[in-house]
Amino acid sequence: MWAYNETFYQIYPIGFCDAPVHNDGVTVPRIRKIAGWSEYLQKLGIGSIILNPIFDSDNHGYDTRDFKKIDCRLGTNEDFKYVCDTLHSHDVKIMLDGVFNHVGRGFWAFQDVQEKKWDSPYKDWFRINFDGNSGYNDGFWYEGWEGHYELVKLNLQNPAVVDYLLECVRFWIEEFGIDGLRLDVAYSLDHNFMKRLRRYCEELKPGFALIGEVLFGDYNIIVNDEMLHSCTNYECYKGIFSSFNSMNLFEIAHSLNRQYGPEQWCIYRGKHLMNFVDNHDVTRIASILTNKEHLPLAYGILFGMPGIPCIYYGSEWGEEGVKAPDNDYALRPAFEDPKPNELTAFITQLIAVRRESDALCNGGYHNVVITNHQLIFERKSDKEKVLVAINASDSEFTANNDELQGDYTDMITQKEGTLSGQLDMPPYSVQFLSIS
Template identity: 60%
Template sequence: DYLLESVRRWAEGFGIDGLRLDVAYMLDRDFMRRLHTFTRELKPDFVLIGETLHGDYNQIVNDEMLDSCTNYECYKGLYSSFNSVNMFEIAHSLHRQFGGDPWCIYRGKHLLSFVDNHDVPRLASILTDKSCLRPAYGMLFGMPGIPCVYYGSEWGIPGEKGGPDGDWALRPALDEPAPNELTAFIKQLAHLRSADDAAARALNYGAYRNVVIQNKQLLFERAYDDATVLVAVNAVNEPYTFGAGELNGSFVDLLADDAPTVELPGSLELAPYEVRYLLRA
């Protein structure tokens, strides 16, 4: 009762819209059910997001408990795929979670996706090839889930876990913003997600399907109703040309200046480390 009344005070007195529950995998399940009912009565759209590290997220992300949880499986898959130059790893995780097969376990759920946070090394420190920052964020905003950007990482700042300062090395005080080209790219990706149009609906709610998987490149599809976006990622410092029947026709090049319409002949050329979002016209 004390905890629930504390939540009421935060919601009614300070206007919060949700809670992030630390170590949610260790919380009492009945308490989470009670918290869910209580917060829905406070605000119908109050959101509950839990920290989970492993296991079956469905056990606590469901209609009775939490709305979402941290997707540590795909966090590991993201940086590891770029470091090992093996896009099969992240492609497997994304299909296992969100693909179209009956055994894909998280279809229709919106897990919290991230490339770093306050508990793990900054992406700029854990990546072997720092040029992969751009394609890694392109993957993050293109894949299913709720993309979350940790403060300072939109500028590409480093941060190692451990050492004499412990985790506080990951949580520095920053004197002032330091935007750069990476910041502008992430801002562009965020605008695509937050728009009220067909591309945003596909990226936010669309089904996931692998189209072409290579060690160094990945092409996948996000489709929702009549909207289809193809996400193409090149993880290395060499050009690459995708070939696929899905790349035949007219597309809006969402990340290009002024989002032009392009005609593709069944293939797509990518520059080194390039990311393309293509909305079928």
């Protein structure tokens, strides 16, 4: 699976392209702005972008009206085809947000039910009770997603709904040449639907990647050979920033060992979960870390740990953004142009180092040294052994452990040396040591 060796870059297009928050019905080719970032993304080393919703919707994109039409606020299908062609020409793949659990009240099939009630051929596409009523006075009750009635839940156990959604995926692949899907609220999706989606996509485009949004629970339930290739690793997302803010690296070391460690009971060995330090739903890492010196270190863990790293647009240069109690607008801004700085250059190095390292992409995980302020862990495959060393302290530290042995090259700085049971760790440092 190509996705396991690549770094992803997530964009929320409605915000990124400075589109109106509510659909104003005016067609403006704003989505072409993404094509203008292609060269920047290629230089950064991005293997694929993840685009949050781009299809015709009522407001924020997750309330879809039409799965086959680009939202007019972003442009036309032809505009998006141009974006895809441009990204592909810069070696950047495209993953779309597959919002299959629910649609907006403006969705064409739901509007047919609103008009015809019992007589609509689409009444069984949703979970409807004609003996009740909705808060919108539709004359029938329907299930909304987690109490949000502007999001009408689809009935994924209805074969007609499944056939329609798969036909839309086929359209996206054939029309735009997309390479994968992020499945919105994958934890809510019918398992048989995900199995069918996996088989269908693999037949249509071998190597098509499926990555699910999952917040909690056992990821093995949906990340397996029958369903998804990967899912979001929220457990370690929390562990990364929390470990730095509490100056307790035992937390992230425990989470990583629980997921990927060598013991038999470790739960995700051999899997490639999608890792992130922020996204379109959470406060940006630069705003949540109490010590800004820890910002490069958070990315050091992100690129050193098992799984697939994903960067949220703008965070690679340390952009701030705080989630509000009632909206996410501050998390989804528009930037005229990229604003690369020292952090961006460091992340570019990390992307390049990881892409060429079998141990970092596919190796096992083993904790070597853990203190409150320092963490050294080993990534090892059949071909390679790498030590990832993080010092979150403002003081130099010398780690001592019998496992710290051998000649090394720091994959970031190209510095060479020999370990004889100890490692000097400068203050606020990240080291990726290739051991020979």
